[in-house]
Amino acid sequence: MTSKRSPETDIAQAYRYHNAETGAIMPSIQPSTTFARDDQYQLISEHYSYARDENPSNAVPENMLAKLEGGEEALLFSSGMAAAVSVFQALSPGDHVVAPTIMYWGLRAWLIDFSKKWGLILNLYDATDPNALKDSVIRGQTKIIWIETPCNPTWDVIDIETAAGIARSCGAKLIVDSTVSTPILTRPLEYGADIIMHSATKYLNGHGDVVAGALVCQNKDEFWDKIRQNRIQYGAIIGSFEAWLLQRGMRTLHLRVIRASETALKIAHHFNDHKDVHQVLYPGLPEHPGHNIAKKQMKSGFGGMLSIRIKGGERAALRVVKACKIFIRATSLGGVESLIEHRFSIEGEGSPIPKDLIRISVGIESADDLIQDLENAFTKLL
Numbered sequence: 001m002t003s004k005r006s007p008e009t010d011i012a013q014a015y016r017y018h019n020a021e022t023g024a025i026m027p028s029i030q031p032s033t034t035f036a037r038d039d040q041y042q043l044i045s046e047h048y049s050y051a052r053d054e055n056p057s058n059a060v061p062e063n064m065l066a067k068l069e070g071g072e073e074a075l076l077f078s079s080g081m082a083a084a085v086s087v088f089q090a091l092s093p094g095d096h097v098v099a100p101t102i103m104y105w106g107l108r109a110w111l112i113d114f115s116k117k118w119g120l121i122l123n124l125y126d127a128t129d130p131n132a133l134k135d136s137v138i139r140g141q142t143k144i145i146w147i148e149t150p151c152n153p154t155w156d157v158i159d160i161e162t163a164a165g166i167a168r169s170c171g172a173k174l175i176v177d178s179t180v181s182t183p184i185l186t187r188p189l190e191y192g193a194d195i196i197m198h199s200a201t202k203y204l205n206g207h208g209d210v211v212a213g214a215l216v217c218q219n220k221d222e223f224w225d226k227i228r229q230n231r232i233q234y235g236a237i238i239g240s241f242e243a244w245l246l247q248r249g250m251r252t253l254h255l256r257v258i259r260a261s262e263t264a265l266k267i268a269h270h271f272n273d274h275k276d277v278h279q280v281l282y283p284g285l286p287e288h289p290g291h292n293i294a295k296k297q298m299k300s301g302f303g304g305m306l307s308i309r310i311k312g313g314e315r316a317a318l319r320v321v322k323a324c325k326i327f328i329r330a331t332s333l334g335g336v337e338s339l340i341e342h343r344f345s346i347e348g349e350g351s352p353i354p355k356d357l358i359r360i361s362v363g364i365e366s367a368d369d370l371i372q373d374l375e376n377a378f379t380k381l382l
């Protein structure tokens, strides 16, 4: 039954978790790898036989996430990549897949390589061109349309509803990497997506101390069963302790995402007309090309991720990054601590990322401190 209360009430209490035996209001961690049978050789609980298949520590966080997203079921994985890979490995040779040219770089690189080996036909489309997706699909042959919105690191916004319409028209499934939006800002299933993917390493956990991934489905169909089998057979399930940490992190998801979005918007406005800044890329700015779609499909904020293109190119961008004292120079995103990175250096030669771009993941520190830290770093440009 879906709750009528607001999500922040529900997730703070992990959907009112209560242990009937002990009265505990926090779930316990169950490390057991195997589950005993009774003297009739029947499993004590039909759900649990061996922990690579299904593990009681997953029940609470999977249930929280499924409800937050409004989906039928969630599955937790050992990483975001493991979750994504399990989707593509549910396809068969000859299937056609469409994905954006700008997306999480690790997944794009893997997908290009995997498609060749597995015999998938892959089309990369320019997500900023409104007709490109429609032109890339093949009726009856396209099995997956993959989108990421807002997408790394330009924060272009893809219209989920339009993509879902295209998916329906050609018989494909729409899969949305919603890592950056989180269910606090966007619930892609409401716009017609079939499956949502998260790198739970990022906002869902939010504390920089768990690597995890998740998928949430609209319907538990045959394709979803294949994904579940992949998780079992490839051993891609999340560990008990990580699952437990994830439910703890998710209890504050609402607060963290709202705060990060508010601060990111302040930073974006502050540096938008700065003399040393070439361009601020943030969907919350009216001049961002994705702003109108973002207003439609992102509620309560535009997320905690933004990029700043610095005047003076790569050298200037690196100087700013090096001079920061509060922002931590590290990759990743979605934690309570703010991170800054020179994205091109991370992705390396061949990356489509402009060399003057710095990527910022806004945490929950004081907005004034973060702005001052960047202002100080800009004075080092001279």
Ligand SMILES: *Cc1c(COP(=O)(O)O)cnc(C)c1O
Pocket (backbone or CB within 6 Å): 079, 080, 081, 082, 104, 106, 107, 148, 152, 177, 179, 180, 198, 199, 200, 201, 202, 211, 212, 213, 333
């Ligand atoms: C980090 C990230 C991934 C990969 O997730 P891991 O948990 O690192 O495996 C996928 N998509 C996006 C948008 C990400 O930021």
